Every structure is written in C-alpha cells, then in structure tokens.
Amino acid sequence: MKVVLENLTKCFPSRNKKGTEVIAVNNFNFEIPDGKLIGLLGPSGCGKSTTLNLISGLETPTKGKIYFGDQDVTNLPPEERGVGLVFQNYALYPHMTVEENIIFPLQNLKGAQKMSKEAMHQKAVETAKLVQLDGLMERKPKELSGGQQQRVAIARALVKIPKVLLLDEPLSNLDARLRLQTREELRRIQRETGVTTIFVTHDQEEAMSISDLIIVMKDGVVHQIGKPQDVYDEPANLFVAQFLGTPQINVFHGEVKNEKLYIGEEDVLDVPGRKDMPVWVGIRPEGFVPDANEGRMTCQMDRVEVMGRDVSVVSTHPQMTGRSIRSIVSAENKFDPDQKTVRFNLKPYKVFLFDKESEERV
C-alpha cells in the first residue's frame, strides 16, 4: 500500500509563556511507494517520531492529509488504519506470553473479520516462524533477550498483515552485534512480507544499509529524499552532507575564482563553468588522493591511524571548520611519521560546493 503525505504539518502548543508554537513537522509532502522500506533519518528532535505517530494515528495533524492508497485516513483513529507499530522499548505486554502478545491484535478484530481460536493460533505460529520465534511461544517477555523481544514486537505488528509497518528506532536498544544481525533480519522480513515499512532512526549507517529510500529530516523539515547512495553522492545541502557518512565529511571555507576552487591560497581543484563566489567546500574522507609531489592541497600532518585495509590520515588546515581533517586512503600509501605536511589531490565527484548563505548545494 502506498502512503501519501500531503502538506503534513504538526504544531505543538508551547510550554513557555511566550506562546511560540513548536513546529514538529513542517509541510511534509511525499508519496511513499508500495512495498518499499523507508528510512526516516535525522538528529534527535527533528520530528521523525512525530511523523511516525501521525502516520499511525496516535497524533492528529494540525494541517495536511494522509492517504493509504486512495483512502484518506487523516481522521481515522489508529485502530481503524490497519498499521503495525513497533515501539522503541517494544511495549510488549509483560503479563502475557509471547503467543498471547502476538495474538492480541487478532483478538481485537470485530464483526466479519473475527477469527476462531484455531485460526488465531495458526496465524500466530506462522508469524512467529517468519521472525524465527518458534519454540519460544510460552515464554514471558522478561524471559527473552533484547533481540527476541524485538522480534516479538515485530511479529505482533505483522500478525494482522498491516497496510503499513512502522518502526520507531527499532534497533537502538540492541547491542552493536545484534544490531547488525537484526537489521539484516528486518530487511529479510520486509522483503518476504512486502509490507510498506517506515522506520525511524538517528543512525545514518543503519538507514543507509537497509533502506530502499531515505528521508533526511531536520527541525521538522524534509531536507532530502532519495536512494541512500544517491543522497550520499549528491547531498542537497550542507546539513545532509554532514549528517551522512562516517567519518564525517570535511568542511572548509573556500572560494571559486576563475573557474578554480581556492581553499586558502591554493587552487585545489578546477571547477569549470562555476560562478565566482565564496563557498563551503565539503570533501568526503575518501575524496583525498595523497600525492607527495604534485598534490594541490597542502595540509599539516597530525597523525596516521592504521585500520588494516585503509589508513586514516588525520591532518589540519587553517581553513577547515572542524577540529581536524580525516581522509581515508589505501594502506598502500606510505607515510613518514615525522613528515610535517601532507599533500593531496581531490576526486572531483567527492567534492561538494555549498552556498555560503543558504548552505544549499551549488
């Protein structure tokens, strides 16, 4: 089922006396295609959870409309929307067994949809199998590991075959190893069921690794929507460029003069067809190519961190905005630990220019 968000806006009344409203979601427009896995990504407080709550019906929008397929669900209560929601803390009912938890949504069905006990059990077993929970049906949630609880929560959300599956920070309560495993699992379950899935995360790696599309939000405003690789390769603005990628992108004060890009005194890159203007220069860590003799950009060497396959060269530059510049280069490059400077050439497609004022990509 596709999900259409039309001018979706949510304001919360202010808590202080000045009466300024907090705009959690600002004019969100997007059509989420059927059967895709969407990552809703942004720093904390950016409105991504509110967006999720709006889609689930737990919050009602101040303005705008939500459609599931062609049906306008804006004013429908959550129970009539047919969504499955997985909470950050899973919210498993602690007094019910795994099976009772999974069956709970089925028991709530009314009228023609009502199911027999046998059918519900059958359905619960099927769903448990899908998330690989078979054999744990009689346990109580507290007798399960974090990863297992997570899967019970997903099973409970999926058992009714929802039109849309919503996950709020689904992996944040798991440890690092389990997180990797579970996100593969999530991807697999989504593929097998084909349910349109939206998940919220502040972890860009998580979002990039499993999503078909990512939506990058900040302060209630959507900054960019696209395939993970496209968003990474073509960030729309400085925020998106900085938010995606580890290590972070390196940002410099720079200027375009005579179709050359200057950082400080050096012209580091030819930029044919560009207007003369001051710019922010964003360079991905993998965009640096060390060249001891011909390199056009000179940085002060700080240290070299060996990571096995790659090395990470940490250096500084007077025009940089962060604390240091991090560049990832192949381990085949040898560096003298005593050298004072390091010289790089830049890969043009790893260098992004942003307007100094608007921070939009130019």
Add this chain to the structure above:
Amino acid sequence: MKKNNLKAWLYLLPAILFLGVFMVYPLIDVCFYSLEENYQSIAQTYTGVGLGNFGHVLSDPFFIQALKNTLILVAITVPVSTGISLLIALGLSSIKTLKKAFQTIYFLPYVTNTLAVGLVFMILFARTEYTDGLINALISSLGYDMVDFINGPYWAKMLVTCLYTVWIVMPFKILILTSALASVNQDYYKAAKVDGASSGRIFRKITLPMISPTVFYLVITGFIGAFKAYSDEVALFGVNLNEAGMNTIVGYVYDMLYSDKGGYPGYAAAAALILFAIVFTITYINLKFSRNKVQYM
C-alpha cells in the same frame, strides 16, 4: 561477618525491644488469658485451663451478633469501596482540567476526624425531636416513608454503617490506585490502541493486570481493616453498641474488658483470637487465590 551481625542486631535493638514489650509479650499473654477459665483480674486467680472461654464466647448471642455484623460489613464494604475507588481513580487519571482540585476533594475524608465524620452522618441520617435529618427530608419529598437510620430497623443501620465505612476508606484507595495507574507506561496503551483494542478490552487486558498487585494489596488491607471495624460504629451509634445491635468483634472485645458489664479478660482474649483466626484464614485464601491472578512484573 560476625562483627557485622552484631552491628546489625544493635541497629535492630530499639525496634525489637519496643515490639517485644508492646506486641509480642501481649500477644503471648492473650493466648494464656484465653485458656484460663474464670479468671479474676483483682485476685489474679483462675479455676482451670481449657477451652471454656471459647465455648462461652461462641454461645454468647452478643458475640454472634457482632460476628454477623462484622462479616456483613466486610462482605459489602471491601468490594464496593475498592470498585468505586477504581472507577474514581480511572476518572481522575483521564481528566486534565481540575484534576488537582478533584484529587484534593477525594482525599479530604482521609484527613478528617472519624468522630467529626460521624457527626456529619448523624446530621444527615438521624431523626431527633427537632429534625428528621436531611436524608429523611429528601425521602419524604420523594413521597416515601421516612426511616430512622440510627435507631430504626437493622437494615437501615447497616446501610448507614456501610456507607460510612466505604466513604471513610475510599480516599486512601483512590490515592494508591491513582499513582498505580500513573505508573503504567503509556506505550502499552498506545500499542494496544494501534492493535485495535477497544477501551473496555484495554482496561481488562492491560490496565487491570498492570495494577493488579496494587488492587490485591488494597483488597487484603481492606479485609483486615474492615474486620477491625469499631470506631466508625461508635461514631454513629455511641458506645453502647450491643444495645444498638451494631456491635463488631473488636467492639465485643473492648466491651468484655472495659464496659460496665466488662471485666472478663478471658472472654475478651478468646474473642480476639477468634478474630485473628478469621482474618488469618481470609488472608491465606486471598494469597492462594491471587497467586494465579496477580501479575508481578
């Protein structure tokens, strides 16, 4: 380890001393009294050791009346007060405006003196030479016959007693239940809503199990409290409860010791032990029953 033990005992000493002198010793003493037949408090003599006191008490019509009154009181007030308190607590936790004001109002009976409340109930229910009382005025204005609630028929007196007891025990229950309801994680309700549960089902399947330890605590302490009823009856009917036919077991114990016809510590002790046996049995049954019903997270 040993040194720590000594220290621990030292810390416990004040409490142990106090409880020993004022709780444990009297308790043991009561057991002795109950077995000493025809005990004379002045001469400190008794004629024999046996279950005679129990026999006398159990065949005393005043005790039977007190036992009947107490059981009726327990059977009515515990479920009614717990039920109404739960409804009020649910109401309080779902409103936003005036919540604090209502909470205060519902808590007022808790901080009001029992005898003062008794006086108010007298004004409401009693018929004197000067007035028929507010409730009777209401009844007659509706065209029914007036009832004397304080000196009238048994059912009327029992009704007033139950109303009084329920009213006086509710504030504490409401307070405890409101905080129990507030401590339930809101995510459970959101999850249940998204899962399509009706509000009735959310209450039965989520809320009630979540607060069941608290409800259970209130039921047990409610039973014990109701079995110990005495002061409320005094506030309503005065000290001569046997004459009013509204005595309770604790009242009977008190009468046997101190009233005009008192001075029988043996009978008092026997009655007290019978009360203990009843409360113990009821609490035991409660615990047994709750093992399958109460959810401890």
